[in-house]
Amino acid sequence: xxxxxxxxxxxxxxxxxxxxxxxVFIAAIAAPLLAPQxxxxxxxxxxxxxxxxxxxxxxxxxxxxxSLGRDLLSRLIYGARIAVIVxxxxxxxxxxxxSALGLIAGYFGGWADRIISRLVDIWMAFPPVLFAxxxxxxxxxxxxxxxxxxxxxxxxxxxxxxxAETMVQARMxxxxxxxxxxxxxxxxxxxxxxxxxxxxxxxxLSLEMGIAVIVEAILxxxxxxxxxxxxxxxxxxxxxxxxxxQAWWILVFPLITLFLTVLxxxxxxxxxxxxxxxxxx
Amino acid sequence: xxxxxxxxxxxALSATLPNGDRVLRSVSLDxxxxxxxxxxxxxxxxxxxxxxxxxxxxxxxxRQVEGSITLEGTRLETLAPAARRRLIGARTALIPQDPxxxxxxxxxxxxxMTDRLTHILGWPAASARARIREMLAEVHIREPxxxxxxxxxxxxxxxxxxxxIAAAFAAEPRLIVADEPTTALDVTVxxxxxxxxxxxxxxxxxxxxxxTHDLGVVAKISQSVSVLYAGMVVERAPAxxxxxxxxxxxxxxxxxxxxxxxxxxxxxxxVNSAVxxxxxxxxxxxxxxxxxxxx
Ligand SMILES: Nc1ncnc2c1ncn2[C@@H]1O[C@H](COP(=O)(O)OP(=O)(O)OP(=O)(O)O)[C@@H](O)[C@H]1O
Ligand SMILES: [Mg+2]
Numbered sequence: 001x002x003x004x005x006x007x008x009x010x011x012x013x014x015x016x017x018x019x020x021x022x023x024v025f026i027a028a029i030a031a032p033l034l035a036p037q038x039x040x041x042x043x044x045x046x047x048x049x050x051x052x053x054x055x056x057x058x059x060x061x062x063x064x065x066x067s068l069g070r071d072l073l074s075r076l077i078y079g080a081r082i083a084v085i086v087x088x089x090x091x092x093x094x095x096x097x098x099s100a101l102g103l104i105a106g107y108f109g110g111w112a113d114r115i116i117s118r119l120v121d122i123w124m125a126f127p128p129v130l131f132a133x134x135x136x137x138x139x140x141x142x143x144x145x146x147x148x149x150x151x152x153x154x155x156x157x158x159x160x161x162x163x164a165e166t167m168v169q170a171r172m173x174x175x176x177x178x179x180x181x182x183x184x185x186x187x188x189x190x191x192x193x194x195x196x197x198x199x200x201x202x203x204x205l206s207l208e209m210g211i212a213v214i215v216e217a218i219l220x221x222x223x224x225x226x227x228x229x230x231x232x233x234x235x236x237x238x239x240x241x242x243x244x245x246q247a248w249w250i251l252v253f254p255l256i257t258l259f260l261t262v263l264x265x266x267x268x269x270x271x272x273x274x275x276x277x278x279x280x281x
Numbered sequence: 282x283x284x285x286x287x288x289x290x291x292x293a294l295s296a297t298l299p300n301g302d303r304v305l306r307s308v309s310l311d312x313x314x315x316x317x318x319x320x321x322x323x324x325x326x327x328x329x330x331x332x333x334x335x336x337x338x339x340x341x342x343x344r345q346v347e348g349s350i351t352l353e354g355t356r357l358e359t360l361a362p363a364a365r366r367r368l369i370g371a372r373t374a375l376i377p378q379d380p381x382x383x384x385x386x387x388x389x390x391x392x393x394m395t396d397r398l399t400h401i402l403g404w405p406a407a408s409a410r411a412r413i414r415e416m417l418a419e420v421h422i423r424e425p426x427x428x429x430x431x432x433x434x435x436x437x438x439x440x441x442x443x444x445x446i447a448a449a450f451a452a453e454p455r456l457i458v459a460d461e462p463t464t465a466l467d468v469t470v471x472x473x474x475x476x477x478x479x480x481x482x483x484x485x486x487x488x489x490x491x492x493t494h495d496l497g498v499v500a501k502i503s504q505s506v507s508v509l510y511a512g513m514v515v516e517r518a519p520a521x522x523x524x525x526x527x528x529x530x531x532x533x534x535x536x537x538x539x540x541x542x543x544x545x546x547x548x549x550x551x552v553n554s555a556v557x558x559x560x561x562x563x564x565x566x567x568x569x570x571x572x573x574x575x576x
Contacts, residue, residue, distance in 0.1 A: 176377075182401045
């Protein structure tokens with residue numbers, strides 16, 4: 001009874017999180033088809049329209065408009081594009097870099113481990129948000145600087161987890177057996193160790209996508225991300241903050257969107273992890 | 282000594298830990314072709330280390346500093362690393378102590394069993410699979426297809442050990458290192474597994490270096506014995522001779538401490554302090570001599 005409940009809970013979590021993420025991805029891909037308005041079209045006659053259930057709302061603007069009269073829902077839908085691109089590209093880049101170094105450090109040990117571990121220590125001494133702002137200031141604003149900044153900062157998260165997990169696996173007898181059978185070190189690392197450290201990597205990857213979305217929002221919020229024309233969730237939040245007293249919805253809807261997305265990424269990762277774990281499967 | 286050719290000959294093998302201490306102190310032992318040679322000693326005596334040195338899988342930092350290992354007439358030290366790996370892979374196999382961690386949890390049983398056949402011996406995949414099914418039948422596994430497709434965690438400990446035994450014998454190695462192959466198992470399964478190993482050993486004519494701390498097992502399965510203490514072989518003899526007339530005080534103490542040494546469930550009891558003092562002296566003497574010889 002208890003165990004049945006324990007196995008059902010993660011899968012409900014997985015489905016709910018997956019559903020929200022699917023919506024976000026569909027919004028990103030089909031933004032021009034789904035958005036009711038042009039996200040950039042300003043109309044001062046329609047400024048700060050409230051969402052549909054409040055008095056004074058207009059049809060065609062379901063979540064209301066911002067202080068320049070732009071449709072909020074359309075801006076959120078278009079904002080999903082930047083969020084999804086950053087989540088995918090930055091998280092995968094951080095994952096590849098960090099996991100590769102973590103595998104090498106954990107499996108080969110010795111001086112390779114010493115160099116990589118020292119590098120991680122130094123890296124983690126920087127406060128990440130400050131580091132990101134600094135990097136973007138150096139690289140210049142724009143989508144690829146944001147992506148590079150996130151990958152360059154967050155690979156350490158993968159590196160530490162993968163290194164620790166690899167060291168656990170490398171001590172197992174099956175690795176010894178693979179050596180006796182005559183497999184080379186790289187082959188053992190990639191085909192024996194890697195599949196066993198995959199579950200935590202997948203969970204982290206999903207978590208990292210959420211983190212990438214937040215970092216991008218923060219950078220947009222302080223105006224360091226994309227050019228201000230393209231709608232981004234962080235940019236909308238920054239604008240909403242300015243008119244919080246007149247029009248709360250401009251701040252609240254993007255915050256909810258951001259929150260649900262980040263939460264879904266982390267829950268999805270946890271759910272996938274237990275799916276991929278051969279012992280729990 | 283018989284005139285049988287030697288399968289394995291270890292001569293004056295010394296190995297050091299990362300801190301420089303010797304973990305093997307000039308170990309010499311011979312295993313004749315097709316015989317079971319038992320390696321007995323308490324926990325920490327260095328039994329596993331001998332097997333690892335031979336199989337070329339010493340832990341990081343542990344180094345073979347002296348001595349020779351000769352496998353079927355070939356001195357392993359004279360081979361290039363790749364050639365050594367190939368020879369070890371083709372002629373030897375390991376039956377490990379813990380059948381849970383000895384199988385990769387994320388790979389199915391079948392491919393793990395065929396690794397040695399396809400990788401080292403270059404068998405085509407189809408004949409390797411056929412061979413594996415044959416071997417599974419030999420270890421009395423009734424549903425080979427289910428086992429081949431299973432992940433390790435889906436099998437019981439006894440089943441996993443059968444799988445590992447089948448895999449070890451599949452490539453017809455000349456020598457198998459069995460490192461306490463029954464210790465991690467249920468008492469009820471231990472006897473079956475032991476009988477299975479003895480049975481396959483006889484049928485395939487494979488030599489086995491059988492690591493154990495159980496004199497009862499030694500009496501049942503082995504033709505010759507080395508008694509190890511602190512990385513030092515204190516006594517080496519054919520099994521019947523050892524049990525009839527143990528010469529070293531430590532061997533006698535081990536036997537006295539094992540009530541009816543034919544009882545497989547009991548392991549070693551503490552050895553009395555006079556014997557331990559004598560052993561400590563021997564270890565010290567061996568180390569002094571070694572230090573003198575190596576500056
Ligand atoms: N990786 C390692 N690094 C340093 N010392 C080690 C390492 N592995 C083992 N040792 C030491 O080497 C000694 C011999 O270990 P070994 O595993 O060969 O003992 P054993 O006779 O097989 O014992 P057991 O019956 O417990 O398996 C022990 O004292 C142990 O502390
Ligand atoms: Mg051991």
